[in-house]
Amino acid sequence: MIDKNTQDLLAKADSAPATPEVARRAIPLVDLTSLSGSETGAEIEALCAKALAHQVAAVCIYPRFLPIARPLLAGGTVRLAGVANFPDGSDDLARAADEAAAAVADGADEVDVVAPVQAIMEGDVGIVGELVEAVRVAIGPSTRLKLILETGVLADPDRITAAARAAVMAGVDFLKTSTGKVPVGATPEAAAVLMRVCEEAGMRVGFKASGGIRTAADAARYLCLGDAIMGAGQISAQTFRFGASSLLDDLVRVAGGGASEAGTGGY
Incomplete structure (x- = not known):
């Protein structure tokens, strides 16, 4: 259940202005993502060029494109992320670990892995920790590990909290809202739940909002x-x-003094 204090914070966030300062602050926090499944190599090259031009945090792509992106980003500060167990969130932990290890072998600095959503819905929260532990062994301690909890499916704040805490206890680096492949992606309510877990973990764990975040107003x-x-x-x-x-397009527009556009969902 969302407490009164958090409800007040959510109300305040709804009216947060999308100022040029906010947009400039958000740009270096972006994981510039292309996970449509229909990308071409040329489109990945263009994505990397755009990421470098604006100095975002990372590029996040399907593992098959990592060998294309790796040399383009090498030597810079933009990190390279690949996905694993994506987007279905299978309970095949060995498969998830193997996919994550392969992504690292192909150059990923970070891995975004989907939690076993259906198993969690059936009450098996412990599988979250098992997944994180298995993937951590597969990728090593230096690769950043983000867990996608598909909060729009888990829905219940207590269920989300339990899954997030299990991940934190197992050594995850980031808690992430969504794959962007389900009807409900990120929501401020679910974000607040995950942020609370990050806070109680002493900020040893970060937060990533994804799924339907398209405008500077959303970022604000x-x-x-x-x-x-x-x-x-x-x-x-x-x-x-x-x-x-x-x-990123809207952030750049607003950072330059333009107005934020209306968003329509999706990644």
């Missing part, structure tokens, strides 16, 4: 929540990310 809401719950001094690419494909 989540940054407002992050400042209130996680702490304004805690927000950086080490602790806070936006996973999105079209968000």
Whole structure:
């Protein structure tokens, strides 16, 4: 259940202004993402060029494109992320670990792995910790591990909290809202739940909002929540990310003095 204090913070976040300063703050937090499944090599090259031009946090793509992206990003500060167990969230932990290990072998600095959503819905929260532990062994301690909890499916705040805490106890680095492949992606309510878990973990774990975040106005809401719950001094690419494909365009527009556009969902 969302407590009264969090409800007040959510109301405040709804009116957070999408100012040029907010947009400029959000740009280096973006994981520039392309996970449509129909990408071409040329489109991945263009994505990497765009990421470098704006110095975002990372590029997040399907593992088959990692060998294309790796040399383009090598030597810079933009990190490379691949997905695993994506997007279905299978309970085949060995498969998830193998996919994650293969992504690292192909150059990924970070792995975004989907939690076994159906198993969690059936009451097996412990499988979250088992997944994180298996993937951590597969990728090693230096690769950043983000867990996608598909909060729009899990829905219940107590269920989301339990799954997130299990992941934290097992050594995850980031808690992420969504694959962007289900009807309900990120919501401020679910974000607040995950941020609370990050806060209680002493900020050893970061937060990533993804799924339907398309505008600077969207980013402003989540940054407002992050400042209130996680702490304004805690927000950086080490602790806070936006996973999105079209968000960057709107952030650049607003950073230059333009108005934020209306969003329509999706990655």
